[in-house]
Amino acid sequence: MRRRPFALSLSLALSSLLGAAHADEGMWMPSQLPEIAGALEAAGYRGDPRGLAELAEPPMNAVVKVGGASGAFVSKEGLVLTNHHVAFGVIQYNSRPDRDLIRDGYVAADRAAELPANPDYRILVTTGFERITDRILAGARGKRGRAYYDAVDAASKAAVAECEREPGYRCSVANMYYGTDFYLVRQLELRDVRLVYAPPNAIGNYGGEVDNFVWPRHAGDFTLLRAYVGKDGRPADYSPDNVPYVPPAHLQVSTRHVKDGDFAMLAGYPGVTFRHRMASEFAQQVEWQLPARVALYQRMIEVIEAAAGDEAARVAYASQLRSLKNSLKRAQGELDGLRRSDAVRVRREDEAAMFAWLGRQAGAAAARADIAAAQAVLDRAAATRERDQLLAAIQSQTQLLRAALTVQRLAHERGKPDTQRESGYQQRDEALIAGQLKQVQRRYAPAVEKALLAELLARHQALPAAQRVPEFDAVFGATPAELKRRLDALYAGTRLGDEDARLAAMRADAAALRESGDALLRAAAALLPALLRLDDQAKAREGELLRLRPAYMRALIAYRRSQGRAVYPDANSTLRVSYGRISPMSPRDGIDYRPLTTVAGIVEKHTGQDPFDAPRPLLDAIARGDFGSTAEPSLKTQTVDFLTNLDTTGGNSGSPVLDADGRLIGLNFDSNWEAVSASWMFDPRYKRAIHVDLRYLRWLLAKVYPAPHLLQEMNLPAE
Amino acid sequence: MRRRPFALSLSLALSSLLGAAHADEGMWMPSQLPEIAGALEAAGYRGDPRGLAELAEPPMNAVVKVGGASGAFVSKEGLVLTNHHVAFGVIQYNSRPDRDLIRDGYVAADRAAELPANPDYRILVTTGFERITDRILAGARGKRGRAYYDAVDAASKAAVAECEREPGYRCSVANMYYGTDFYLVRQLELRDVRLVYAPPNAIGNYGGEVDNFVWPRHAGDFTLLRAYVGKDGRPADYSPDNVPYVPPAHLQVSTRHVKDGDFAMLAGYPGVTFRHRMASEFAQQVEWQLPARVALYQRMIEVIEAAAGDEAARVAYASQLRSLKNSLKRAQGELDGLRRSDAVRVRREDEAAMFAWLGRQAGAAAARADIAAAQAVLDRAAATRERDQLLAAIQSQTQLLRAALTVQRLAHERGKPDTQRESGYQQRDEALIAGQLKQVQRRYAPAVEKALLAELLARHQALPAAQRVPEFDAVFGATPAELKRRLDALYAGTRLGDEDARLAAMRADAAALRESGDALLRAAAALLPALLRLDDQAKAREGELLRLRPAYMRALIAYRRSQGRAVYPDANSTLRVSYGRISPMSPRDGIDYRPLTTVAGIVEKHTGQDPFDAPRPLLDAIARGDFGSTAEPSLKTQTVDFLTNLDTTGGNSGSPVLDADGRLIGLNFDSNWEAVSASWMFDPRYKRAIHVDLRYLRWLLAKVYPAPHLLQEMNLPAE
Known part of the structure; x- marks a missing residue:
């Protein structure tokens, strides 16, 4: 750099x-x-x-967005370092029965051997980041609710359309500080990406699901890709004639050693955080949202497991169950973490101090009025939170009913010009929808879906009238007995269990759908107005919060400034930097985690069974102890991963970790379990990030699955 | 001291x-x-x-045997400190529906409130430890096999009988170095033991089964008892007129602080270790014994779980299943540990070096001949190891068949003078046998016992003829089909499922039993000669090993001496001392265990549910942070437990832990999971012992469940 x-x-x-x-x-x-x-x-x-x-200068322009996560250029010929799990789709896409790149890994012997990624795989290089707040809000000023929302939406779409006029670029508008500022982000879209080097899955994903979120960790979660462009140097679809992209900058992998306490910084594209939400939202998350989610997901899991009576049903629902259990575990982990950090009390006290300070400032009254209005919007939303949770589950956890609702919504949206259709229902989305409708078959059993709906709709029936949705009562009845009869009739009277029937319904126009005799399609038609109405209400609330939250954020920023502190915006998938140090942690009384792991841990964990089936060449190399210049001198062995206190969240996968001189020392790939709650609160006692130690990468390339040409390209010693 | x-x-x-x-x-x-x-x-x-x-002088005579484990006098008026789990039977014995001492703990306000233990509870004070090798071996010299065994057995019984002539003493002969030396151990037997102070179970056993073998630990596993004697100062049964026993010495609880690295030593009665077994025995343990045990126990668990079809059967076998699962877990832990320590290779190399050294010494040929003969005995035993494992399981894991075998064996033994009966079948054992026969009812379901026997006996049928026992083939048939018929007939034709029938059979004489029409009693009668024959063979092998192993032990002792090292005898429930230091440990790559835990961990683990249901008074006292002089200054909080590298095994529960000046700093109560294999091999990387930090005891007595009179009696500050 x-x-x-x-x-x-x-x-x-x-x-x-x-x-x-x-x-x-x-x-x-x-x-x-x-x-x-x-x-x-x-x-x-x-x-x-x-x-x-x-952003458009080194080193930041060496940091890229890869496959929805992060990565970095590491050579002047377009070599990109990211995680094995971020490039997993590329590895899978290039695997065949006779060439299992997931199991065996891959080392491209030369450029010609580099394998094209799936055509939709992208590397994005951020080239512009321009504050356009005035332009976005110009049309919104004086408006409220849904109108405010629509004005921001229209201005954003217009800015994106204008920006994307230059071919090869993808643009987006990023909302910073909850509607306070808007930035136009411009990214070069590299469409020809190739697989250069992947370790075997048993290295890249060593420990698999068992070690997910676990420290101490022993995964070599990295892959090298290469970006190609047309001979004119501009983004192009894959072609054998394309040439390596020459990035404006790249990062140099360090050849120095690292240790506990060393400075570290990281750049990447963190997805979403809630750190600057209001204290009442923290309380709602801890006191209602997460406990309610845990309870509902637990119940849905029980219902599915009890209703999946035969092997076919168990197979059909295996994936949904796994996903529900994973969500349940995460929700419980987040809840435990927020309680451990006493997040509600901490945030409440901080907010109270801010309000006290605000009361002494000029213009406090107007700010307090906006904040009170925002709180009122949140309170109104909270009044129907039980219902909204149930409706979300009904739409996300069913297969046939969801298909019927999707088909009806699509027919409804098709009545508008394409640009005005709801996002997700535009012409470009129809292939994806068709694909989802085809998948229903493999994930559905009528008895299970009816049992799940009986549970969720009975809960809806039990809500006070003010929360209930009349259309749902009309379709499903108002008593459990009636509900059972209606569900039996709906599922006896539908042909949507057949793939052909679903795809035909998708192709049908609104008029034909209206006349359909299919019981479930008729039910979906009756429910659609309710869902559209609720959707409109949600957007109106969103518009109000876009209008009102900035008062809260400005107060917070000013208050922090009065304390000599700056405020970062909550994460929103734009490029961010965090800094800190290589850091141990104490997860519980009596236990210390060291910040660096070694290959000894690979051997300790090795069972020969997935996910702890370290490859023989790796085990042999460890046994030989031939580590060369990459061995950590103080430990006299090869390190594998290291731990920092860097601030990360989902999306930071593949983020480069730099030392005090900007040299690349690590590759971020996970957080520890104790940090699950960090999307809401950063607790320095527990928040850690887990990185591949790039000395491990260098050793693997030098000694285990050799790629001397890549070490040379990255300007690294041969061993 | x-x-x-x-x-x-x-x-x-x-x-x-x-x-x-x-x-x-x-x-x-x-x-x-x-x-x-x-x-x-x-x-x-x-x-x-x-x-x-x-042994008969301070401080060793302050260390006592308590309820099968260890303890120590801590005041001049007979106060004894041991573990909560060692005194659990005493606490349970004194609990009633309206006075739940397990849940609530107990603080005797004065001497009158001290509660008598169950009448069979004993405290033993070792007063003599005399080497009597010549006396024990005099009659054995020149003999072999069973005759050698019987000569040693007779001489031991004679020595014990002579020693026990003085009332109030219990004596035993301890075999040191596998037959090399014999010691006469003389112990004063205190029969009036009373409960003085017990914390609630949720302190004494905090973490319960979940935390068993776990570090970091947070249990206050201690109880105070008091020994009483008659007014003449001699051991006596409980009487309200008895007076506190004045021990010849007691230990002083330290008022100093302790820290990582401090010297520590421990005295107690470790049960059994195998450290000096031959390399071939290490190999057999790791390569056959433990894997075979894991496989057989796993299979027995599966068979019982599959066969226990109804709730009644599941309840009946719950305890047996729990015990099998616990044994399985321990066997797997021991196997993992011995593999991790590479125990077979280490022991083989050590033994090879010893043999090389031995070859250069005078008298090597005679020693080598004895050692080779011992190895041949072990090899002969190994030739039937599969069968012996199955017969042991058949006798230990069945209820009705075991009852029938016990009744037949008892009748057989009753034909001899009482002193010559097999140990366990003497007159003094009959009450215990009757008790066991009564319990059969609650732990038996015919379908489960038949399924278990079908599995075990089918395995016996599948053995080569050289291993099979003809009497078993005769009773149960030689094919699986025949086996099933015979088992059905046996269990249809027995009345031993009735308690009255079992007790009547126990009372019956040998002649009446011979004429019994009960199918299972007849089967047991047919099997008994085989079991007696195998028992005789085992004792003959034992005799040979008693005769031959000393050559191996003498070679080992001499070899170690040539290296400047001493050899302790393997543990055998006699008083032993180990020393080392307060010590952290690294259980796996990247993890360090601190050697001291604090009350913060009690709060972290607290869920409000057993076994993590810390009592409210404890949580409140922690929240107040009022720790007084017992708080560790460097941590500014109250410690709970600490970890040392002391050498312990089962039986060391309740052992006092002393500092460099002989002051009492801790109370041993458990080992870490990684040390399960230490009964065979001491691996300094993983072997640790877990102790109550006596500062925690002092704090509980001072601030949480106050007992100022006991602190005063122990010469300790009030807080």
Whole structure:
């Protein structure tokens, strides 16, 4: 990376006091880094923080979005480092019965051997990040509710359309600080991506689901891809004539050793966090949302398991059960974590202090009025939270009813011009919808769906009248006995269990659907107006919150500034930077986790059975102890993964981890279980991120599954 | 404890070089401690090791055997400290529906409130430990096999009988170094034991089965008892007129703080270890015994679970299943541990080095001949190991068949003078046998017992002829089909399912039993000659090993001495001392266990549900943070348990843990899971012992469940 003289950063000393109070927490927009330069330097960063602020300059333009997650260029010829799990689809796409790249891994001997990714796989290079708040909000000012929402939506779509006029770019509008600011993000879209180097799955995903969220970890979760472009240097679909993309910058993998306490920073595309939500939302999450989710998911799991009476039904619902159990586990983990961190009390006290401070500022009354109005919107939404949870489950956890509702909604949307259709129901979405309708077959058993609906709709029947949806009562009846009769009749009277019938219904127009004699399609037609009405209400609420939340965020930002602290926006899949250090942790009384793991742990965990079936060449290389220059001197063995206190969330997979000089030392791939609640609250005692130690990558490429040409390309020693 | 001037120990410097190579391993006879004085002092012991050698002098005579485990006097008025789980029977015996001492704990307000233990509960004070090898072996010399065994047995019984002539004493002969030496152990038997102080079960057994073998641990596993004697100062049955026993010595609980690395030593009655078994026995344990046990137990569990078709059968077999699963888990843990420590290779290399050394010594040929003969005995035993495993399971895992065999064996033994009856079938054992026969009812279902026998006997049928027992083939048939018919007939034709029938059979004489028409009693009569024959063969092998193993042990002792190391005898429930230090451990790559836990862990683990239902007074006291002088200054909180590298095994429960000055700092109560294999091999990486930190005891007595009078009696500060 580019270095600037140290002296330059001295002029930033005053403004860069900001942020020092929050040394570990923060997913900073690169543009904020000069503002928190003092904190960055105090933490040990040796480069110039202003050098990190420019998205279109090195090193930030070496950080890319890959397959929905993160990655980085690591050579001047378009080599991209990301996670094995982020590139898994590419590896799978190139596997055949006689060439199992998942099991065996892959080393492309030369450029010609690099394997094209699935055609929809993308690498995005962020080239523009422009604040367009005024443009987005110009048409919204003075409006409220749904109108405010529609005005923001229309302005965003227009900005994106204009930006995307140049071929090869994908654009989006990012909402920062909950409607306070809007940024136009412009990304070069590289469409020819190829597989260069993947370790065997038993290295890349060593430990599998068992080790998911687990520290100490021993996975080599990395893969090398290469981006190609047309001979003109511009993005192109795959062609054998394409040439490697020459990135504007790339990161240099470090050849130094790392240890506990070393500075570390990370750049990537974290997905979503809720750190700056209001205290009442924290309370709702901990006191109702998560416990209710745990209870409902637990009940749905019991109902499905009890109703799946034969082997065919158990197979059909295996995936849904696994997904429900995973969601249940995550919800319970998040709940446990937020309780352990006493999140509601901490956030309440922080907010109360902010309000006290705000009361002493000019303009406090207007801000308080907006915040009170936002709270009222949240309170109104909370009044129907039980119903909304049930309706969401009815629409997401059924197969045939969901298919009927989708078909009816599609017919409804087709009545509008394509650009005005609801997102997800546009012409470009129809292939995806058809694919989903085909899949219903494999995931459905009538007895299970009826049992699940009986459970969910009985709960709906038991709600107070103010929450109940009349159309649901009309279709399913108002008593459990009536409900059972209606469900039996609906599922006896539908042909949607046949794939042909579903696809025919999808092709049918609205008029034909209206006349359909299929009981479930008629039920869906009767329910659709209710769902459209609720959807409209939700968008109106969303519009109001877009309008009102900025008062809360501005107060928070001003309050933090009064404390000498900066505020990062909650994560929204835009490029962010966090910094901290390699760090141990104590998960519980009496236990310490060391921050670096070694190959000894691979051998300890090895059982010979998936997911702990370390490949023989790896075990042999460990037994030989031939680690070369990549062995950690203090441990006299090869390290595998390391732990930092960096602030990450989903989407940060594949984020490059840099040292104090901007050299690449690690590759982010997971968090620890104790950090599941970090999407709401960063607790420095428990929040850690898990990275591949790139010395392990170098060793694998040097000694285990050799790729000397790639080490040379990355300017790394041969061993 | 008594201190001797430091200068005295200097004279021991030469001999006490011995043992230094093995600083952590060793369950030393107290009489060996002068021999390893140098190692003890190098480890940090500040007293005179010779002071520890005398069993009948302080501090060793303060260490007692309590309810089959260990304990120590802690006041001059007979107060005894042992584990909550060692005194559990006493607590249970004193609990009533309206006075649940298990749940609530107990604090005797004064002497009058101290509650008598169950009448069979004993505290034993070792008063004599005399080497009587010549006397025991005099009659055995020149004999072999069963005759050697019988000569040793007769001499031992005679020595015990003579020793027990003085009332109030219990005596036994301890076999050290596998027949090399014999010691007469003389113990004062205190029969009036009373409950003084027990914490609630949710403290004494916090974590229950879930935390069993677990570190970090948070249990206050202690109880205080008091020994009483008659007014004449001699052991007596309970009487309200009895007076507290005045022990010859007691241990002083320390008021100092302890930390990682501090010297620690422990005295107690470890049960059994196999450390000095031959390399071939290590190999058989790892390569056959443990894997075969795991496989057979797993299969028995499956058979019982499949056959226990109704709720009544499941309840009847719940305890047996729990016990089988526990044994399976332990066997798997021991196997994993021995493999992790590479025990077979380590022992083989050590033995090979010993043989190489032995070959260069005078008299090597005779020693090698004995050792080869011992190996041949082991090889002959191994030739029928599959059969012996099955016969052991048939006799231990059945209820009705076992009852029939017991009744027949008892009738057989009754034909001899009482002193010559087999141990376990003497007059004094008959009450116990009757009790067991009564219990059969609650633990039996015919379908389960038949299924289990079908599995075990089918395996017997499948053995080669050389292993099969003809009487079993005769009774149960030689094919699976025949087996099924015979089992059906046996269980249809027996009345032993009735308690009255079993007790009547027990009362019947041999002649009446011979004429019995009960199918199962007749089967047992047919099997008995086989079992007696196999028993005789086993004793003949045992006799041969008693005769031959000493050559191996003498070679090992001499070889170790040539390395400057001493050899402790394998554990055999006699008083032993181990020493080491407070010690962290790394159970796996990347994880460190701290050696001290704190009350924070009690709160972390608390769920409100058994076994993590910490009592409210404890939680409140923790929340108040009022820890007084017992709080660890470096942690600023109250510690709970600590970890040492002391060498322990089953039977060491309740062992006092002493500091470098002989002050009481801890109470041993468990080992870590990784140490399950330590009965065969001490691996210093993984062998740890878990102790109550007596500062926790002091805090509970001072602040949580106060007993100021007991603190005063133990000469401890009030808080």
